[in-house]
Amino acid sequence: MRANTMAISLLRERQAWPLEQKIDHTVGAIDAFLAYCREHDRNPYVSFSGGLNSTVLLHLARRVFGADLKGVFCSTGNEFPEIVRFVRQTPNVEIIHPALTPRQVIEQYGFPLVSKEQARAVRDIRTTASEKLRSYRLHGDGARRPGVLAARWRYLVDEPYMTSEKCCEILKKRPFRHYNTTTKSLAMVGTLAGESKLRQSQYIRRGGCNVFDADLRKVHSAPLSIWTGADCWEYIRRYAVPYCEIYDVEGIERTGCVFCGFGAQFNNGRFRVLYNRYPKLYCMAMNYTNNGYTLRHALRRMGVTLPDEQRELF
Structure with a gap:
């Protein structure tokens, strides 16, 4: 029960x-x-x-x-x-x-970006045949808001690559x-x-x-x-x-998949640690692609500053 x-x-x-x-x-x-x-x-x-x-x-x-x-x-x-x-x-x-493999999942389903909830909203908006669901993901229904795509991430609906939460599922x-x-x-x-x-x-x-x-x-x-x-x-x-x-290791509070973009807009510590300790693995993850676009490109579009692109401040 x-x-x-x-x-x-x-x-x-x-x-x-x-x-x-x-x-x-x-x-x-x-x-x-x-x-x-x-x-x-x-x-x-x-x-x-x-x-x-x-x-x-x-x-x-x-x-x-x-x-x-x-x-x-x-x-x-x-x-x-x-x-x-x-x-x-x-x-x-x-x-x-x-x-x-992770590479195959990214190629077929899209990048895990922002959060599971927001990635699901993007995927639903882009793939659903239900206009009701699409409208809810964009605007809510007047009483509820959970699962609605935030204005900050609306651009993902029109990007040439897909955003999805399916990696965890698969x-x-x-x-x-x-x-x-x-x-x-x-x-x-x-x-x-x-x-x-x-x-x-x-x-x-x-x-x-x-x-x-x-x-x-x-x-x-x-x-x-x-x-x-x-x-x-x-x-x-x-x-x-x-x-x-x-x-x-400084910068690691939670582990998980090293390529994951969920929460990267708040903390890219996972990528920094990966770049410093395992640069080959870092490069492999940054070069995962969906529809010809790399994870690096998608993270940049989110506003994430990647560790190998940061300039030292003097």
Whole structure:
């Protein structure tokens, strides 16, 4: 049965809890998820990205429920090398792969720019056959505004290259869905509600960390949802949890695909670190193309100053 939508005030209250209370809440969410998996003959695992949040979730779940709980990592081919090394050094983690390479996804579907919500709006406006949906993405409906394309990004509708959020779907979500089906498995993910407005709204709509449904494809478990990034760091310090060394590099707060343009208008630290540490990988990513135009060109059009184009100031 699906959970009921909650008030945002309840989420705010939970996010203000001390870490010990959040740990207890998370342990309860994991326990309920594991019980659901046993009831429905499914194999539980942690979707392990090698990032900070999933590192905390995997450690906590194994600390309480046993070291045999599996982690599963989807290697897209566009992770920082430090992430791949850290994943390979972590015991009992299975590695899966997407059907397409990042270059193929970009060529076929477009660049991930601005944010998932705004990229989805651009794609809908440019490809939908529904005039109603197109109108909503451009103007809203008078009462609601979520998912409406911001005026700042309207130019993307007319660009010769495509903008799309589909890379996450194809490089990560599809491989995990295939894995779940073929191995009769269900995942816990390490996402936090406070990471974005989209994840906040999803948590509120779902009504909590877990959503259980007779349709197993709709089951969702994010036991760390009410945590903050500061909570994750406090947990890591408290329990001396090993984490990926890339987080000790200035400019890196979150990992993920090295070519990702989501949020680049606010912080291009990922590109700067990539350019300084792995210039060949940086050049490869900047030269991904859609309709003959490079990612470099698309980021420039967003107003992003790339690290190899910055002039030193004296």
